[in-house]
Amino acid sequence: MSEGIVKISEDRLLAYRKAEIAELAEAIALRFYNGSIIHPELIAKEQGITFSYNNYKDSFDGLLEHHSGRFHIYINLNRLRGENNPRIRYTFAHELGHYFIDEHRNALKSGKTPSHPSFNGLVAKNPVEREADYFASCLLMPEKLFRKQCFRRPLDPKLFEDLAKYFETSISSVIFRYFELNLFPMLIIKVINGLIDWKMPSKDFKYKYLPKKGAPVPPTTAAGEYFNIGKKYLEKQLLWPDDWFKDFNISKDEQLFEKCYYLSETSVMSVIWKREKGMR
Numbered sequence: 001m002s003e004g005i006v007k008i009s010e011d012r013l014l015a016y017r018k019a020e021i022a023e024l025a026e027a028i029a030l031r032f033y034n035g036s037i038i039h040p041e042l043i044a045k046e047q048g049i050t051f052s053y054n055n056y057k058d059s060f061d062g063l064l065e066h067h068s069g070r071f072h073i074y075i076n077l078n079r080l081r082g083e084n085n086p087r088i089r090y091t092f093a094h095e096l097g098h099y100f101i102d103e104h105r106n107a108l109k110s111g112k113t114p115s116h117p118s119f120n121g122l123v124a125k126n127p128v129e130r131e132a133d134y135f136a137s138c139l140l141m142p143e144k145l146f147r148k149q150c151f152r153r154p155l156d157p158k159l160f161e162d163l164a165k166y167f168e169t170s171i172s173s174v175i176f177r178y179f180e181l182n183l184f185p186m187l188i189i190k191v192i193n194g195l196i197d198w199k200m201p202s203k204d205f206k207y208k209y210l211p212k213k214g215a216p217v218p219p220t221t222a223a224g225e226y227f228n229i230g231k232k233y234l235e236k237q238l239l240w241p242d243d244w245f246k247d248f249n250i251s252k253d254e255q256l257f258e259k260c261y262y263l264s265e266t267s268v269m270s271v272i273w274k275r276e277k278g279m280r
Contacts, residue, residue, distance in 0.1 A: 013130055021131060024100060025138035037168050038140050040092035044073060049099060051092070053077055060117030062091040064098045066108040071099055079119075086170045087120055090136050094118055097135030104128065134180075141167050141177045155184040155273050157236055157259050171261065175271060186273040191217045193266050194227035206274065207245040218243055222258045223270045233260055244272060 013021070029038050032046075044051055051073040063074040073095045080088050095118065098104040107113040118129060141163075149166055153159050155178075163174040179188060185205045190197040196211045211217070217224045221244055222237040236259040241250045244258075255275040260268050 013127075013134060017131070018134060021097075021101065021135050022138045022143070025097070025135045026142045026144075028100065029139050029142045033142070033145075037166075038093075038142075040089060040096055040139070043096060044092070047071075047099070049073060049096075051075065053088075061087070061120045062095045062118045063115055064095045064108065064118075065115040069109075071108075086164070086168055086173075089140060089168055090170065090173055091118065091120060093136035093139045094129075094132045096139065097132035101131055101135060104132070137173060137177050137180065140169055141174070143181060146177060146181065147183070150178070150183055154276070155186060157271075172269070175261075175269075184273060186271060189223070189270045189272065191223050191227065191268045191270065194224075197267075207241060207247050207250075209246040211244065221270070222260045223268045226260065226262070226268055232262060235259075238275065 028043060032038055032043055041051065049071045053075045055078045056074065056076040057078055059076065060074070061076055061079050063076075065072045065074065073092065075088060075091060075095075077088075080091060098108070098118075108115065118132070146163070146167075149163055150159065160171050160174050160178070163169075163178075164171045167174065175188065178184075179186060179200065179202060182202055182204070184202075186202050187205050187207070187210070188200045189211070190199075194217055196213055196215050196217060198213060199210050201207075201210060217227055219225070219228045221239060222233050225231040225233075236257045239256050239258055241247070241254050241256055244256070257273055257275055259271045261271070262268055
């Protein structure tokens, strides 16, 4: 990691750091919220940050550059697939994170770290990129407003779709924001080529014996059926907890929902949550 950037956990942001970034991003969002969505371009203009949308092949998704006391944001339309893609707003907000987070901005201004390309992904491995990702999430989906949109609505793929439409963000960014705010017990699992790549249980997710990284996806799950027989499900699926988990205290009456998001031919993200009474 470059000198001048705060050191944080490789696995997750530390709680105090998340609180700092959330407070910063949401204060900025409050200033620019006009009853609709947050516009990153307006924030950049107010800060004197210039920006350009262009085609830069596969060089990056977004890039913040400092030169002679000025900052410029580059957005790569080649990788973000068109000017109306919600990933563009998230990428722009991510680059604003590098500007507004003091350690990131100061490292660029001092020359201690060069301008570096940012690439979208479900979970960034670089801790600095994770900070900018978290900033973007808090900026575009402020907690108070996000909770208001979720009020009295159960966890459901339709809720995620409505939130993505309201905030003009991607489904995946909405799912991770919902997860971060711990609004309902859930588990997110990513599977690549039929093997568990990573898993993220919420703090109060009931089941503890989770599939291990590198283990084959259980064949009777929705994700497992995709990798074993090529079957795709467009709707959430009802299944038994022991399809996924090996806990010893599972009630015979318990059931789960699983919703698969097919990221590519070889990659699936599954969202899993307990079916409560009244859920359909």
